[in-house]
Amino acid sequence: QSALTQPASVSGSPGQSITISCTGTSSDIGSFNLVSWYQQHPGKAPKLMIYEVVKRPSGVSNRFSGSKSGNTASLTISGLQAEDEADYYCCSYAGSITYVVFGGGTKLTVL
Amino acid sequence: QVLLVQSGAEVKKPGASVKVSCKASGYTFTDHYMHWVRQAPGQGLEWMGWINPNSGGTNYAQKFQGRVTMTRDTSISTAYMELSRLRSDDTAVYYCARELVVGDDFGYWGQGTLVTVSS
Numbered sequence: 001q002s003a004l005t006q007p008a009s010v011s012g013s014p015g016q017s018i019t020i021s022c023t024g025t026s027s028d029i030g031s032f033n034l035v036s037w038y039q040q041h042p043g044k045a046p047k048l049m050i051y052e053v054v055k056r057p058s059g060v061s062n063r064f065s066g067s068k069s070g071n072t073a074s075l076t077i078s079g080l081q082a083e084d085e086a087d088y089y090c091c092s093y094a095g096s097i098t099y100v101v102f103g104g105g106t107k108l109t110v111l
Numbered sequence: 112q113v114l115l116v117q118s119g120a121e122v123k124k125p126g127a128s129v130k131v132s133c134k135a136s137g138y139t140f141t142d143h144y145m146h147w148v149r150q151a152p153g154q155g156l157e158w159m160g161w162i163n164p165n166s167g168g169t170n171y172a173q174k175f176q177g178r179v180t181m182t183r184d185t186s187i188s189t190a191y192m193e194l195s196r197l198r199s200d201d202t203a204v205y206y207c208a209r210e211l212v213v214g215d216d217f218g219y220w221g222q223g224t225l226v227t228v229s230s
Contacts, residue, residue, distance in 0.1 A: 034215045045221065057218060089156050091156070099160075104155045
């Protein structure tokens with residue numbers, strides 16, 4: 001069982017927006033603005049899409065955005081495209097001992 | 112550009128050890144921590160630990176303490192992860208990963224190394 005809770009799957013049609021939630025606790029998401037999100041296509045290494053809750057690395061589309069409220073972080077993808085179909089993982093810093101925890105992953109299907 | 116290139120796939124018997132390498136290029140190796148993350152087949156990501164290439168200091172996830180050893184060779188900009196007393200549930204793709212700038216994220220990833228543990 002993963003430390004952070006994500007829905008197993010979400011889906012949307014091209015052009016629509018979807019949001020993936022990531023629920024943690026006051027020991028991780030709730031205590032630090034250090035949530036990151038990763039996109040992973042089958043057979044590929046994960047790719048950083050969002051870091052420090054809301055920041056996008058250079059080269060990542062502005063269709064991807066992040067937010068946080070309390071112990072829950074969210075990833076929103078607007079203007080869905082077929083290439084967005086992938087697994088998405090959230091991750092949060094959880095202190096110097098645990099360091100980081102991941103969510104179980106969410107499979108995004110673009111209908 | 113930052114590049115992390117890992118060693119090839121391994122097949123090991125239960126009880127054996129495996130050592131995976133990760134050669135870094137495109138940046139100063141000692142400026143950024145190197146992390147190891149694994150992913151069992153069809154499963155999620157699991158952080159294993161980090162090594163500070165500058166000092167050699169390490170921080171291992173509690174789950175792997177006593178079985179994992181992370182080292183580095185600064186002369187060839189390469190980090191290593193050795194996992195001992197392998198079990199079948201250690202079968203996974205093992206990734207090395209570097210922070211994007213300085214932080215608790217994984218901005219750069221190696222291509223992954225599949226380690227299969229089977230008798």
